[in-house]
Amino acid sequence: MTVTELSVESSPSNRLTRGSLIRLRFMRNRLAVAGVVILVLMFVAAFIGPFFSPYRWDELDFEALLQAPSSKHWFGTSQIGGDVFALTVRGLQKSLIIGLLVAVFSTGLAAVAGGFAGFLGGKVDRSVMWMIDALLVLPSFLIIAVMSPLYRGRTWLIFVVLLAAFGWMVTARIVRSATMSLRERDFVRAAQYMGVPARKIVFRHLLPNVASILIIDATLNVGATILSETGLSYLGFGVQPPDVSLGSLIAEGTASALTYPWLFMFAGSALILTVLAVSFIGDGLRDAFDPGSNKSKKKVGKS
Amino acid sequence: MTLSVASNLIEIRNLTVTFPSEAGIVRAVRDVSLDIRAGEVLGIVGESGSGKSVMSLSMIGLLAESATVTGSISYDGVNLLSLGDNAMSKYRGKDIAMVFQDPLSALNPVHTIGRQISEALHIHNDISKEAALARAIELLEIVGIPRPAERAQSYPHEFSGGMRQRVMIALAIANQPKVILADEPTTALDVTVQAQILDVLKTARDMTGAAVVLVTHDLGVVAGLADRVAIMYAGKVVEIGNVDEVYASPAMPYTIGLLRSIPRVDAVGSSRLTSIEGTPPSPVALPPGCAFAPRCPAAAPQCDAEIPVLAAVSPTRLTACVRQQEIQGLQTSGRLFRDGPSHVAAPVSGNAVALEIRNLKKTFPLMKGSVLRRRVGSVFAVDGVDLTLREGRSLALVGESGCGKTTTLLEILNMVAPETGTITVLGRNVSELSKKQRLEMRKDLQIVFQDPFASLDPRLPIGDAIAEPLDNFGMPKSEQDQRVMELLELVGLQRDHASRYPAEFSGGQRQRIAIARALALNPKVLALDEPVSALDVSVRAGVLNLLAELQEKLNLSYLFVSHDLAVVQHVADDIAVMYLGGIVESGPVEEVFARPQHPYTQALLSAVPIPDPVVERVRKRVILQGELPSPANPPSGCRFHTRCQIRASLPAEVAARCVSDRPELDSRHASRVACHAPLN
Amino acid sequence: MLNYLVKRVLNFLIMVVLASTLGYVLSSLAFDPRANYQGANPPIPESTINAKLDNLGVNPARPLVGRYLDWAGNVLTGDFGVTVGEQRVNEELSRRIWVSLRLLVLGSVIGSLVGVVLGVVSAVRQYGATDRAASVLSFSLLSTPVFLLAILLKFGAIDLNNRLGTTFFFTIGEYSADFTGNGWDLLVNRLQHLILPTLSIALGGIAFYSRYQRNAMLDVLGSDFLRTARAKGLSSRQSLFRHGLRVAILPMATFFAYSFGLLVTGAPFTESIFGWNGMGSWFIVAVQSNDINSVSAVIVFSSVLVLLSGLLADIAVAALDPRVRLR
């Protein structure tokens, strides 16, 4: 990222560079930092946790059915003797991977679609916008649920592709309007008059300049994706058994959650904490990149 | 120390305003003491960031909450700084009123104009709704809004910028204030509108008898209006006094440099400009002593040792300079500032034509609706433009915003066949170029834009930005570096700047970078779109001088687009005046400036304020009536006939032709003019 | 203006047609209605299955284009076909629409009103205790999926009921099936059923609106025209309420349109968790039972709802903002 590249040693004054300012502002935001810590812990739990767990997630302990948390089964066991810790960690892993993959894909798609639509304008723009409008008429949740039989029994990557394919529209709109205003900026005009081709202008000048929007949106998209993924999985339209996600774990746990709270409590908390952490980070990034956006800016007249 | 005069309305003592910021403490106003006398016009002049706005906002108690303010501002025996928001609001609008810079955003978009003015009356008076509205309409009439009763029902977005500024003045005088603070009231406006607004401001003062504090960066604007003027630099008043005295014999080096660095529209022949080196200091990292020391040609060690305080140089003038005594001597011996090159015009005839435009037209569809847009008409942005730029010369295209200058420029640079007319660059008609030839042609025609903060990609080190055109035309990487270094030196920057990002440079430096980039491919023609109007006054001269040097060194032809006639007078050989999409007059600069043929040219020239109080006060002004008509619905016949100042006094038969026939550009004397009744 | 309206309505219709086509085609491609009858014991003869599928109009043996055209033709005459359970879709539709609308309209109205007020208060008291509490609340709510929120509300209510010793909150259905009273009592009973599902929809809205309203309000706080209002002599509080509020509310109308999509997504969870027989719970059952006709009906319903909210938002903006009104 350009944030780090921006710090140039031989700065004439001791002004702060943009990169270090952003870092400084982000670090000052306690919630955002807490978000990073929580998210790191979640990743550690999801990817390193399994190595320390005495049980595998698909292993059944027939001697311990519906046991409360203990030193043997840290988070207790399920009706059929599954280790809830191993299951939760596995579900967390799946939800995190899906969240990340979809966020990267959909933001990338949004960047390209929004970038070209905004820069080229005209027919390209109209058709992209029309497609976005059409896709926004139907909540993506409904479409993906309808298509869920298509990936039942196949790889979960199809699910990822669908989530990404129906999750890029709002970001694309934002990118589009940002590029549309950048397009009128003189450095883009100058490049045009130097004969730089459109593709190069979009990738070299426009997208790097909306990088902050892309980073913020990618972050927030991780949270949004985890919310839709778990929702679909909760209803059985997402991650398919035997595999588990936080959503399907919660669905299985709720039936008897009043008497056996550990069945759903851990997965539920992991879910809320993860999404909360991601939105704190996204918000912190927004504040850091564009301090005016969220704060009071009772300004004094420009010169 | 201040000069004391009996009737001080406002006394500012040791005012210091600071703001916290990430980079450190911003010292916006530093220990300023100043009086405002009843009924006077006090001009406060300074570059952007010098603390003018902060000072005026502190007088009306509207500083940001983050501000730390010390010192005192007394009005009517009360220290305004000690008042809370509720107590202070009794004074705001009643005793102290304010007109802000940007009229477009200063009015509430969802309430009618009438309602916003009546509200100002209701706040401080106990009057009925009807009476308030009637008075609001009266006020609109006073500030020159036609059909005031009807317009009172309109919303701000239905008003032009100039009209909204009139509304702001109406708001300011609604309650007969004692002081009107006007913070850059005309900066966002065109010169002819600026002349109108300054006129309205005068009316407002005569009517209310209020003191006016006129804050501006333009030494010309205050010259004709102010009684006294205060010059600010880096948060301090560095010179203050009687306006004639300050302009005629400035005593502080900054004032001296500033006055010598601004071009004058009434200059005769080729003028020379002084450029002040460097840029104003950052308000978070001020020099220890005199803030001007890093740029001051007279700076001596003692300047860094102490902060100079205002001291009297005459009964009516104070100056803050440690070497006050010696300055006069330095100045007369010519050791203070060196003048830049004077502009030498290339010979008129015999030169090949670099750029020729004939009957260029460009219309934009006029769209309406936000969801389903539809075409409801056409905007005639450029409607029959003729231009000729000869090699080695500078042609200035001037006109007010919205007249079609930029569209003309962009049409030329697009290098595609225009809607109507022909564009010939270096002897080749652009309509006949193949794609490859067009790309090749781009090498010869490059552009420098107005806003140096927008014209460089903030994410690209400037070396890469300058190399972009080279790269694009296939220069090997190894040679690119060499060329980038050459270019940096050519525009007066250092080689090691190449790896830095635009954010690390000031406006003037960035404009130099943009010039270097435009020169990378050795173009023959350079289009300059308002190249200095976004720059601080004190750095403009430097860039203008650079452009003059480069032209001579590289034999460049300039197409110089500008709204600033003083700058045009300084740099251009030829001028073309544009009004509502068409050229109304063109010819050599000296000729057109000395003997304008077209009424619009005359009005435009007379609207430009001259930084000389003596000239300014006696000068007879033509103040145009009305506003620029919409290019979507241009007037018939002569486009200018709705505002023409001479048409009323023409014989009826000619006046009728003005409405029915569009005049052609006709040769008269040395210039060409499109008017049925040329002036000279 | 008339011209504009005509075009707007036309666009609306095109979008509905597109959405319903997408719904029908996708579900026809994804669903296997035959599976509903296979593997039964005793096995159902192939010819019977075919007859049943033909009756529903979803027999994959026929080309999709033909099936779609039949369906679309029927829908145009107001007939949405037959469910897998061999009920008329129209009947289900007319029963369930009101169940869902009651929930959605009430939820979104409460959500937007409370959210806007909370947002304004937060902005005015920026960084104060209210602001911080509201921020934490909305962040938490926005990070909790609807299904989890509904489950938590349900468990919380059951817990509360247990503590109170009476059933104050009902967690299943729209009203008690064995309830015999009428008039006032019936209303109270219905309200007791309504509170939790409405809350689970409204809470998300409150979080959403309060964040956006807070930002919009802060933008306005820094605006030039508010400074002008203060320069006229209004105190900062007066200027805020007389000038700031109206402008800051404008963008909310647009968000209203967006948030409706969110609500429509939330309904299936809320309805199924609280046992309401609305469109959302129908959708879930229909997907699970390969019911192409029912799914398509729900999709037509939600696209109309989303588009309608967009239209309402435009009208609201035009009414509030003179810059748009003069189109």
Ligand SMILES: Nc1ncnc2c1ncn2[C@@H]1O[C@H](COP(=O)(O)OP(=O)(O)O)[C@@H](O)[C@H]1O
């Ligand atoms: N609200 C604020 N917060 C922080 N810094 C400010 C604020 N208002 C003004 N400044 C700083 O104070 C200095 C003087 O500003 P200003 O009075 O606006 O200058 P001028 O009007 O002369 O252009 C500038 O450096 C500006 O950035």
Ligand code: SF4
């Ligand atoms: S005090 Fe020194 S540096 Fe400052 S203006 Fe005077 S001579 Fe120049």
Ligand code: SF4
């Ligand atoms: S043609 Fe007539 S209206 Fe136009 S400028 Fe000349 S005198 Fe004025």
Ligand SMILES: [Mg+2]
């Ligand atoms: Mg200012």
